[in-house]
Amino acid sequence: MSQSHTSAQKIASLARIELTDEESAKVQSEFDSILEYIHQLDEVEIPDGTEPFFGATESTNAVREDAVVPSFDREEILKNAPDSDGEFYRVPPVL
Amino acid sequence: MNATIDRDSIKFSDAKLIVGLEVHVQLKTDSKLFCGCSTKFGSDPNTQTCPVCTGMPGTLPVLNQKALALSIKTGLALNCEIARYTKWDRKNYFYPDLPKGYQISQFDKPVCGEGFVEVKVPKSDQPSRKIRLERAHLEEDAGKSIHDESGKGGVSRIDLNRTGTPLLEIVTKPNIRSAEEAKAFLTELKQILEYIAVSDCNMQEGSLRCDANVNLHFEIDGETIATPIVEIKNLNSFRAAERAITHESKRQFKQWKKSGESIHDAPKQTRGWDDSAQCTTPQREKEESADYRYFPDPDLIAVIITDEEIETAKNSLGELPASLRTTLQSEYGLNEYDSAVIVSAGRKMVDYFRALADGSGKDGKPNGKMASNWVGQEIMRYLNEHNATIEDYPVSAETLADLLSRIVGGEVDQTRGKEVLAEMLSSGCDVQSAFDKLGIVKVDSGDLDALCQQLIDENPAVIEEIKGGKLKAVGSLIGKARQINPNVNPGVLREAILKIIGI
Amino acid sequence: MSVLDNSIEQLAQQVSSGDVSAAQCVDASIAQIRAQNDSLNVMISDCEDAARERAASIDAKIAAGENAGPLAGVPIAIKDGICTAGHVTTAGSKMLENFAPPYDATIVQRLNDAGAICIGKANLDEFAMGSSTENSFFGVTKNPWSTECVAGGSSGGSAAAVASGIAPASIGSDTGGSIRQPASFCGITGIKPTYGRVSRFGLIAFASSLDQIGPMARSAKDCAILMNVLSGHDVKDSTSARNDVPDFAADCEQDIKRLRLGICRQHFEEGLNEEVKASVEEAIKALESLGAETVEIDLPHTKHAVATYYVVAPCEASSNLSRFDGVRYTSREPAEKLIDMYSQTRKVNFGEEVIRRILLGTYSLSSGYDHELYKKASQVRRLIKNDYDAAFEKVDVIVGPTVPTTAFKIGQHAQDPLAMYLADIYTASANLAGVPGISLPCGFSSDGMPIGLQLQSNMFWESTLLKAAHQYQTQTDWHSKRPQS
């Protein structure tokens, strides 16, 4: 749990969210109390062979046929973009 | 401990090259992996997109059944274990051509488990070897980023047409031992994929892409020293893969001699292959080491693969290249090289060859060697010159088999036979019409006898020579005979003359 | 008396028979938005123009003698985390302030096909993360019973829209209690269906394995009528169930004699407000008087439900919200380099609670830290599900309070996220296990705030929940109480 003291800034960069030092200190202290609460799970005894339950449905095999459905008009797709040239989305340089 | 090793005495030939390949194969489906957009290559940017593949909020993926079927088929052709239970996971990272901020991939339950590909390095004495596969998993492709190359820091442009195209990532174990073997593996893999028709395997269009993990092992005093692993990206041809691995192994050797840095001293690095400079160059390290935060995708449910589905896939495979090469050798009498040439030209070529050899055979025995010569020389040359495939070849296997049968039967010799083929190719006619056009008629035995008698009468000196034991002299008679009648078969004529003069 | 005071069944009949026009329904609903929204902040946007057009076409259909559907003319408020084609869908976030999706959620299509009219988009906690609707970029929704109190959350706007008479029904979504808790706080009835019963296509995901869309209305019967429309398999949602859909409304009419009610000790322990406890116990007696039997049951792992929930939900959320990156449809902060554009855009356009949960989820999934946390939580989740499975061997319905308290004051938990998380203590386990739950009014506190009763049943047994709730509502009138406006 105390690991979070060193991690907030790193986690934030992994999540692509900028945090000031002040904000990251606040996040860290909140993390500490939340994680302390969450770590009550450490005390739960897990019987051998307990499969994790990842989704609230355990049915299987939802598939579709390989059939082409007309795509959307490009205009419609690009309409909500903050920056596009009518053909491409545009983003600041990657490097 | 490494510091105590005397690196100076180690030679490059002492290094054992360790290579593992990751091959991304674009599966041949009409629609994308999780939405109905077309997978067609080369359309205008962002015209093959929809809310699902552009990752708009609230949209959900639904698995394309054919992509899964093609994955199973591929796995079977690569001798992989097929999972009975397979599921999808999210691989999280940010990149502008990855719309959801995660790639739907497979982490711990890939559709294909361990397998192998049997590979023989061409023109080498080494026997074939099994290249072991770790796994093959089904995932979605990312889009395309077009960066400003001017160096002025212009915007990057994003095209999401390719986003969501189904990819099968085939991962080998690190048990490839040379650059030549890597190339041979890729060549064999591509051939298999083409035979089972799961991918176009077009490297220019990116439907087959390859990365290589390379390092060196040294056995020193009973201890294995390994150099840091380097992943080489952007291998856009098999030749590039071969050269890049060769270059990288030499580079790593030099580097190790200089620094002694081992796998424990450095994390995996990424380098790119520069085709024009013919060397690998370091790629910028990411901000932080890869932390993909894999977890099961809660928007998709698992798939159970049944015995019936696996059986159906097995039945759809057809005979695979390795087995076909064996068949061509054992049943058609071809050598290793000739069988490889024909098989590498594709299943249609093999079918053509077999029809040709079977159709021109005698007494139930296929005419393998002759058919192979004609395919390897006449047909391949034509296809190369015309940049065509065997399906486009104007003369059917049956027609050509007719011609070869007549050659075998002595109606026409090989040289004139090729003229017949040329005539059929240019005019599209059948064998008999070509014979007629070229004035080829079978010389009947009466005509043949008369011709022989004429030659004997007109060339007493030559006959004496022959009778004196100089059988070669028959050749000059044959030349004269063909001036009189071009249709005469040299072999048959020779026999007849010798018979008449009693030798 | 407004036309909207009728039950949904009556209203749809009146519209279908021509006694009331769909246009009148829209007028009444829009008038109520105008009257209430300034003080309560229930709706983020209204769909007045589109609603009037829809009403005109429904009225024309009826005039032509055509069937306009089981919800003909019924105005419905839709949580703004659910996509409506061509109409801005914000999810309560600055990030999506201007996002107009080019597609309808499947449930919006189904409602349209049934003749319902979307009247507007209801307020919510940003990306449904919260229990009070205080986390909306568009301001807090106030409780129609007391403007000092929260309406609950995250479907606070949807609950308040029904309680304040803006619409006879609304659509919410429930990830850890986000339909049931605000229903409880606002004195209305709301059901979280079985996971997979209602398509999630078009619901802006918070935590995909927990999210479920459901109806909120004044009565269980109204909810049942909506459930008939919303439920059923959707090819666009791989997790949507292929189970048959019963006639929920018809099933409401069955009695509940010999219905086995499970009472879980853990739901009545410390932390439960005394007045809430008394009302819930009173309600259990009322159910017994209708012929139900009570059985003590044990759900030993549900005490870990909130801890489990706060691992699983943030993990999924951190991934689900990665798509909001300033490239394709969100707001964007200008920056020289891509990486700065990402981190500025996400910092500026996400609210505090959303950032907190993204970071918590990133932390839990990241390999370097609490690597085992996600797996451990998923195993505990299995144990919680096993608890339910065992309980439903013995009982048909589990009964208890929806929330330990009545609606709390606005700002009360502002400084303590953990205290806020504990508002989900009785509701989160149903989402983890996938079972359905309903909240219905069962009394009022001494200061006049509504108290909610929660019923939970086994997977796909919504009929039993709706039947029990409906039968209870034939004997009581808590659900007919209206706040003074």
Ligand SMILES: [Zn+2]
């Ligand atoms: Zn698409």
